[in-house]
Amino acid sequence: MRHELITDAVLVKNYIDGDESSLSVLIHRHKQKIYSFIYSKVFDRDVTEDVFQDTFIKVIKTLKLGKYNEEGKFLPWVMRIAHNLVIDYFRKNNRMPKFDNSGEFSIFSVLGDQALNAEKQLIKDQVECDLRRLIEELPEDQKDVLVMRMYQDMSFKEISERTGVSINTALGRMRYALINLRKVIDKNNIILTN
Amino acid sequence: MAKLYSECPQKKNNLTPKEETIDFLLNYSKALSVIHCNKLKFEALLN
Numbered sequence: 001m002r003h004e005l006i007t008d009a010v011l012v013k014n015y016i017d018g019d020e021s022s023l024s025v026l027i028h029r030h031k032q033k034i035y036s037f038i039y040s041k042v043f044d045r046d047v048t049e050d051v052f053q054d055t056f057i058k059v060i061k062t063l064k065l066g067k068y069n070e071e072g073k074f075l076p077w078v079m080r081i082a083h084n085l086v087i088d089y090f091r092k093n094n095r096m097p098k099f100d101n102s103g104e105f106s107i108f109s110v111l112g113d114q115a116l117n118a119e120k121q122l123i124k125d126q127v128e129c130d131l132r133r134l135i136e137e138l139p140e141d142q143k144d145v146l147v148m149r150m151y152q153d154m155s156f157k158e159i160s161e162r163t164g165v166s167i168n169t170a171l172g173r174m175r176y177a178l179i180n181l182r183k184v185i186d187k188n189n190i191i192l193t194n
Numbered sequence: 195m196a197k198l199y200s201e202c203p204q205k206k207n208n209l210t211p212k213e214e215t216i217d218f219l220l221n222y223s224k225a226l227s228v229i230h231c232n233k234l235k236f237e238a239l240l241n
Contacts, residue, residue, distance in 0.1 A: 027216055036209045046209050052211050056219045064228045065235055 008074035027056065030075055034082055051089060055082040068117045127192050134184055135177075142177035145170050165173055 008026065034055065039048045053102060058081050059162040060070050068077075136142055144163060148154045156174075160167045185192060211241040222239075 020220070020224055024220055027219060031216065032210050035211050037211055049215055051212060053215050053219065057222060059225045060219070060226060061237065064223075064226055065237070068229075132241075 012063065012068065012074055012076065016066065023060070026074065030078065033075065034078055037079060038086060040080050041083075042089065043063070047089065051082060051085050054085050058085075130190060131192060134181055134190070137184065138180055139178055142173045145173040147179040149174055 006025070008029075011022040014025070031052075035048060035052055038051045038055075041052065042048055049092045055078060059078055078160050119169070135146060138146065141163075145159055148159045148162065150154070154162070155169050156170045163170065163172075183189070225239050226227055226239050227240060
């Protein structure tokens with residue numbers, strides 16, 4: 001109760017002179033007014049907490065740098081800083097709208113991380129490795145067509161030119177390559193899914 | 195007498211900052227020191 005008798009101006013002066021406890025008194029004396037003021041503008045506890053903190057960081061810096069000169073008007077000055085920071089907050093948010101995920105609509109239902117996690121990446125590598133070994137087992141002509149089509153991304157026209165067979169033959173070899181692969185996969189119960 | 199059906203505005207009784215926030219500010223204040231050097235002022239945050 002003793003602190004209530006000391007005016008803000010004296011506390012500010014004491015704080016500037018190095019008395020840290022004066023700041024504690026000032027904060028506790030005005031915290032509710034300032035906090036409520038900020039909350040009445042932003043209606044969000046977390047944002048209020050941030051703005052409150054930034055307000056006092058500014059107050060502390062200004063006082064310590066000796067730039068404060070509004071004797072006797074401590075609270076209106078702090079309120080003005082809080083008000084400016086609230087405006088800054090709204091300006092920043094208008095420029096970069098934020099999605100809060102609290103409503104029924106979840107942003108993550110339409111946005112996803114396409115990257116595989118470590119386990120899925122391992123499985124994918126394993127599947128691709130198994131498939132390569134199966135392809136190696138195919139007859140040479142079928143294997144060539146399949147590799148050129150799937151791994152080298154060549155068209156059937158290019159494959160036919162490269163291998164010296166007609167497009168239809170290349171298509172047929174591709175078809176048999178896939179049929180044979182499926183047979184081997186079914187026969188050995190190989191699971192090639194991620 | 196007519197009844198009032200409008201809801202009472204929600205009262206937020208505990209509109210005060212968290213203790214952690216205040217502690218942070220007090221610690222920040224203690225850590226911050228201003229160094230005066232030839233008319234220049236430097237802020238130093240010493241933890």
